[in-house]
Amino acid sequence: MVPSFLIFFSFLSLFISTPLAQTSFRPKALVVPITKDVSASTPQYVTQIKQRTPLVPVKLTVDLGGGYLWVNCEKGYVSSTSKPTPCGSAQCSLFGSHGCSGDKICGRSPSNTVTGVSTFGDIHADIVSINSTNGNNPGRVVSVPNFLFICGSNVVQNGLANGVTGMAGLGRTKVSLPSQFASAFSFQRKFAICLSSSTMTNGVLFFGDGPYNLNIDVSKVLVFTPLVTNPVSTAPSGFLGEPSVEYFIGVKSIRVSDKNVPLNTSLLSIDRKNGFGGTKISTVNPYTVLETTIYKAVSEAFVKALGVPRVSPVAPFGTCFATKDIGFSRMGPGVPAIDLVLQNDVVWNIIGANSMVQFNDVICLGFVDAGSGPSAAQVGFVAGGSHPMTSITIGAHQLENNLLQFDLATSRLGFRSLFLEHTNCANFNFTSSA
The missing domain is CATH 2.40.70.10 (Acid Proteases)
Structure with a gap:
């Protein structure tokens, strides 16, 4: 060896x-x-x-x-x-x-x-x-x-x-x-x-x-937070004693419209013995998946802050509204911001373009309850139950038009919403070669 x-x-x-x-x-x-x-x-x-x-x-x-x-x-x-x-x-x-x-x-x-x-x-x-x-x-x-x-x-x-x-x-x-x-x-x-x-x-x-040139050099405007190691494999076919190879970050709290959402904060930490809990980032999960109690707390806070009636949900989502009741701007649907407060007190701000999913005349909060929505394959459920191994899985819809830099040597994540820079992820020039 x-x-x-x-x-x-x-x-x-x-x-x-x-x-x-x-x-x-x-x-x-x-x-x-x-x-x-x-x-x-x-x-x-x-x-x-x-x-x-x-x-x-x-x-x-x-x-x-x-x-x-x-x-x-x-x-x-x-x-x-x-x-x-x-x-x-x-x-x-x-x-x-x-x-x-x-x-x-x-x-x-x-x-x-x-x-x-x-x-x-x-x-x-x-x-x-x-x-x-x-x-x-x-x-x-x-x-x-x-x-x-x-x-x-x-x-x-x-x-x-x-x-x-x-x-x-x-x-x-x-x-x-x-x-x-x-x-x-x-x-x-x-x-x-x-x-x-x-x-x-x-x-x-x-x-x-x-540089990462997307009309501007986005590498110059990144905000950084440490990557966290989960000592227990979260892969479909991991071996005993292997750490997870997925990317975890330390979420301390969640805010909706600048107000803290009441949560069982122990779910936000990784249990070092069994690997349960914590927050990871995924490009395979199409939407963010939340442990059931976290989902309910975030959904209730969002509905209260938005202040418009709910309508019948569209699967896999559970919290939906009439599109006519929502305003729109360059930043997407005009809905309350959802903030992930990270371990070094930087904030991952999820704006309307990343928090909402539209189906013609219905628009839904683009977060999924782990107890009812995605397959066990995608979120890794605890054997014999309905609880996911990871409490928060940030999915691909919430990553769109954000640049994320993963630094493997220093174990940190840099991130930036390109909406804040008046550009998007489609603005790299693939049409010409040096």
């Missing part, structure tokens, strides 16, 4: 970056588009890389809390450069707990976090190609010759958006996309994600530090 993260990371760096040292160009950052896709049962946010020899485009559902890249190898995976990872190798060790096939190939379970389905798959390495960037537009295409991934199957692919054959895990592991790219090109272990609210325009995912 290799004894430390530093040694693990140096193994990874040696494994995937040595061939790149022969080239004169070493990018400072990379960029890919993200598209909002509504072809599946729930919205998914999809990106694309090129992989294999010869290179082919591979569509992937973005999983912020996923631990690795997995791709379906069962259907049409052909590559002259794909190599299995031997058991006992340094690359195998990077995946932590793992299994070993009869052919002595290292393996781990690829998980579809949309459906909760996991299988077992061999770990392989193959070439991955992606655009570099200077933060203003796409630049030269660069390649990583031995990018590690897990082979999935048709069964685990089921439920993903049309044309998607795997998932791009961005989580806190040594083999997630941000970690492998940072190691390959020796840039900072940071990435930033910005989801578009429209299916007609692209959001953007940056690997590396800013």
Whole structure:
């Protein structure tokens, strides 16, 4: 067993970056588009890389809390450069707990976090190609010759958006996309994600530090809060003793229209023994999911502050109003602000554009009661009950048109609503190349 993260990371760096040292160009950052896709049962946010020899485009559902890249190898995976990872190798060790096939190939379970389905798959390495960037537009295409991934199957692919054959895990592991790219090109272990609210325009995912130019350099206006570690795995197929690789933040309280919402604050903390509680961020959950007592308290405070009659709800939401009773502005529906007060007393302000979901003449509070709404696969329910393992899961609708930067080296989150900067996530210039 290799004894430390530093040694693990140096193994990874040696494994995937040595061939790149022969080239004169070493990018400072990379960029890919993200598209909002509504072809599946729930919205998914999809990106694309090129992989294999010869290179082919591979569509992937973005999983912020996923631990690795997995791709379906069962259907049409052909590559002259794909190599299995031997058991006992340094690359195998990077995946932590793992299994070993009869052919002595290292393996781990690829998980579809949309459906909760996991299988077992061999770990392989193959070439991955992606655009570099200077933060203003796409630049030269660069390649990583031995990018590690897990082979999935048709069964685990089921439920993903049309044309998607795997998932791009961005989580806190040594083999997630941000970690492998940072190691390959020796840039900072940071990435930033910005989801578009429209299916007609692209959001953007940056690997590396800013600038992040979305009409302005958003990296200059970020507000920061620490990332929190959950010592217990929250993945569909985690191993005993593994920490969660998802991104948790410390929410101290919730305010609606500047008034504190009465909550059982013990739910906001993570129980270090069993991993229950706390707040995580997800691109797989389409909407924010709240533990039932938190949902009821927030909903009641919101209805009281808004002061208009409720109407029959539209699933999966439980708190809805007539659209005619709500005003609109550049910031979206004119409704009370919902503030997440974080552990260092900075505030994540959720404005109307992110808090509400409209269905023609009905508009709903875009938060879901964990006791009645989403599937157990997406929120991770405590076995045998209706309580989610995580008390608050901030979903993708609440992230749209916010830029979030995850700094893996310093364990902090930077965030900013682009409504405050009079821009949006669709304003990265993908049309020209440097």
